Amino acid sequence: MAPVHRDLRLTAVGRRYGIRGPWVLRGVDLTVAPGTLTRIEGANGSGKSTLLRLLARLDAPTEGRITGRPRTAYVPERFPSALPFTAAGYLTHLGTVHGLGRTAAARAAHTWLERFGAGAYATTPMARLSKGSSQKVAVAQALLGDPELLVLDEAWTGLDAAARAELERAVAERTAAGGAVVFVDHDPRRLAGAPDATYTVTDGALRRRSERGGTADGPVTLVVAHGPAGVPLPPDAARAVVSAEETSPGRHRLAVLASHSDVLLRALLTARPPWHVVRVEPAGASPPDPGSRP
Numbered sequence: 001m002a003p004v005h006r007d008l009r010l011t012a013v014g015r016r017y018g019i020r021g022p023w024v025l026r027g028v029d030l031t032v033a034p035g036t037l038t039r040i041e042g043a044n045g046s047g048k049s050t051l052l053r054l055l056a057r058l059d060a061p062t063e064g065r066i067t068g069r070p071r072t073a074y075v076p077e078r079f080p081s082a083l084p085f086t087a088a089g090y091l092t093h094l095g096t097v098h099g100l101g102r103t104a105a106a107r108a109a110h111t112w113l114e115r116f117g118a119g120a121y122a123t124t125p126m127a128r129l130s131k132g133s134s135q136k137v138a139v140a141q142a143l144l145g146d147p148e149l150l151v152l153d154e155a156w157t158g159l160d161a162a163a164r165a166e167l168e169r170a171v172a173e174r175t176a177a178g179g180a181v182v183f184v185d186h187d188p189r190r191l192a193g194a195p196d197a198t199y200t201v202t203d204g205a206l207r208r209r210s211e212r213g214g215t216a217d218g219p220v221t222l223v224v225a226h227g228p229a230g231v232p233l234p235p236d237a238a239r240a241v242v243s244a245e246e247t248s249p250g251r252h253r254l255a256v257l258a259s260h261s262d263v264l265l266r267a268l269l270t271a272r273p274p275w276h277v278v279r280v281e282p283a284g285a286s287p288p289d290p291g292s293r294p
């Protein structure tokens with residue numbers, strides 16, 4: 001009998017939207033093995049979500065090949081919360097879809113809602129949940145079926161501090177149980193030190209950042225900079241950062257390895273027109289968590 005391949009493997013994968021659209025990703029090779037934690041970084045619009053949708057098999061590559069079919073769960077950047085279910089009803093239904101009996105599914109739904117501090121909202125219609133509570137349901141639906149591959153696209157955004165910590169624990173439990181987890185998060189300290197591999201999406205290519213990933217490359221510096229609204233980062237700056245987020249029109253929160261901060265600052269200040277650098281500080285000096293966006 002053919003062995004079951006739990007590795008998910010991308011070979012020379014490219015994706016573009018529309019026949020003449022620019023290549024968002026090109027020549028991407030990536031293997032996601034069981035029991036590993038992988039971080040994907042990159043500036044806004046670099047193609048991180050595109051890559052995660054390909055990994056979750058929700059999208060197909062324009063060219064190249066994807067092999068391996070681990071049982072996959074996905075938390076999208078935007079979760080459709082206006083569903084005609086209560087939180088517990090929705091999760092129980094999904095549990096049965098994952099093959100659980102109704103009682104076991106209801107129990108799992110309850111357990112995950114409790115873990116994320118949303119037990120009190122079990123019978124609330126999803127359309128009436130706050131953004132944070134509906135994000136808890138989004139995360140619970142993914143964890144419910146003990147997936148072999150968990151794909152998290154900014155899943156921490158909108159969660160309160162206790163739920164953020166709980167999701168970090170749930171990720172550690174998944175990898176300890178032999179599952180693979182791939183995540184994108186704008187906070188460079190998210191699961192710091194834990195990833196087995198960290199990749200940066202730049203100019204459509206995927207680059208492995210270091211063998212050990214996480215912050216093993218050294219301390220991270222946060223740079224807040226202001227540029228023309230709606231204008232992407234200058235290319236040299238985009239290449240230097242490990243993560244970037246446009247927190248309000250024209251205002252960007254950039255994380256860069258301290259060793260690369262001069263390169264980033266130079267790229268910002270020599271851009272035409274030059275960008276205004278608002279603040280530079282070591283990553284540890286900022287407020288506890290920027291997960292709650294300003």
Ligand SMILES: Nc1ncnc2c1ncn2[C@@H]1O[C@H](COP(=O)(O)OP(=O)(O)OP(=O)(O)O)[C@@H](O)[C@H]1O
Pocket residue numbers: 017024042043044045046047048049050051077
């Ligand atoms: N369904 C789509 N149709 C057309 N273009 C798309 C589609 N999805 C993404 N794109 C384009 O592909 C590029 C990469 O988008 P993607 O959302 O993958 O980037 P990202 O790194 O996740 O961005 P962000 O950090 O802002 O979430 C962008 O230019 C985007 O406009």
